[in-house]
Amino acid sequence: MIELLWHAIKHQSFTRFLLSEFDPTAAGTGSLDLQTAASMPEAGYAFAVSGNDMNGEPLAIGGILNFTSGALDTASSVFDVSLFNSAANHASVLAKQAFQSGSVSAPDAFGRVTFTLAPVAASAVPAFAFAGYIIGTNRIQLVESSDASDVLHANSGGSALGQGANTGQFSAMSASVLNQSYAHGSGGVDPKGTAVMSGVFALQANGVLGGVVAVNDLTNIGAWNLGGTYTVDATGRVSVSASSLTSPTNATPPAAALGFQLYLDGNGNAMVMGADTFQTTQGIAYEQGGSFMLDGAYALSGQGLLAGKTPIPWSAVGPVTATSGQLSGTTDYTVITASPQSAVTLTGTQDAAASLLHLTGLDATDFSTTNDFAYYPVSGNRLWAIQTDNHGVSLLLMEGH
Helix, strand or coil, X not given: CEEEECCCCCCCCCCEEEEEECECCECCEEEEECCCCCCCCCEEEEEEXXXXXXXXXXXXXXXXXXXXXXXXXXXXXXXXXXXXECCXXXXXXXXXECEEEEEECCCCCCCEEEEEEEECHHHCCCCEEEEEEEEECCEEEEEECCCCCCCCCCEEEEEEEECHHHCCCCCCCCCCCCCEEEEEEEEXXXXXXXXXXXXXXXXXXXXXXXXXXXXXXXXXXXXXXXXXXXEECCCXXXXXXEEEEXXXXXXXXXXXXXXXXXXXXXXXXXXXXXXXXXXXXXXXXXXXXXCCCCCXXXXXXXXXXXXXXXXXXEEEEEEEEEECCEEEEEEEEEECCCCCEEEEEEEEEEECCXXXXXXXXXXXXXXXXXXXXXXXXXXCCEEEEEECCCCXXXXXXXXXX
């Protein structure tokens, strides 16, 4: 079964629920969102998906899809691919690739559509297709289709974010770019194995990159200040080049340089894809803004691997209350080596000066273990948090009511 949990996240209106699988066969998290519209996809969509290719190698694809009356506008659509080669222990990136053709079907009665996409022959990327489930004009959930139009034969999933009137209007001076910071949570692999990343992309004036990136692959564990550059395409595709990684603790950076692609919707959200030889990762980012105070009622969703000779997948979701730096709540917790457990006690403290959460109740090897998470706030009283100890490789998302 899939356990559906959650209080209303937005204005107590029951429009969004966080989910965690609740059986011993697998562990995973997601969301259930109120469908507010199911109209034909039109104009630009920032998308990213990840999974594995037909040979089981980690894969991520991201880009911008622009539709007019069901047909893909190939001149204003673009995609990037990251494929990890396990034998060579590095990723390969195909950047800024074009489509030969594409289409999106009319929604059925449930708001389900099919995206059929054919890359240009020069890319050597097979045609691929997605089943899309419309939440509203601003978001479609994607899962790779198994029909005949999908020649890629990968198993991937992700999201597409509607750009609407922002389609084709992006530049370095856009309100969603200039001096904006995006906090992200991403997962995938790097040369050490399963990896998670979080942090902030600070898009400063004149194409200057700032911010921080936090990494945990059980070997590289830490946070590094970012320096480098970024460029912006009119489509909303932002190329981030982090050529300088420095650590306040003098820790060795995970790579000499890191690259990312951000795909903006112009409304404070972006899909994210790793775009260098070190990583194949994918995630989502939210614009930072306004003051943040960890206080009140939250929905917590967590997923990752417990450390060990063979890392063990886990996931959890539940209600958490934060008051004066103290956190308390429960989670419904799944770990694939045992039966799921309901109402596992979660407690913790916030170190606001260090932007750390110290949480007890998320480690199934011993629920009394305290795990450390660095957190990165985003607008809407939400935060991303990444595990910063060697007990596991995990990401948390907390969303305030």
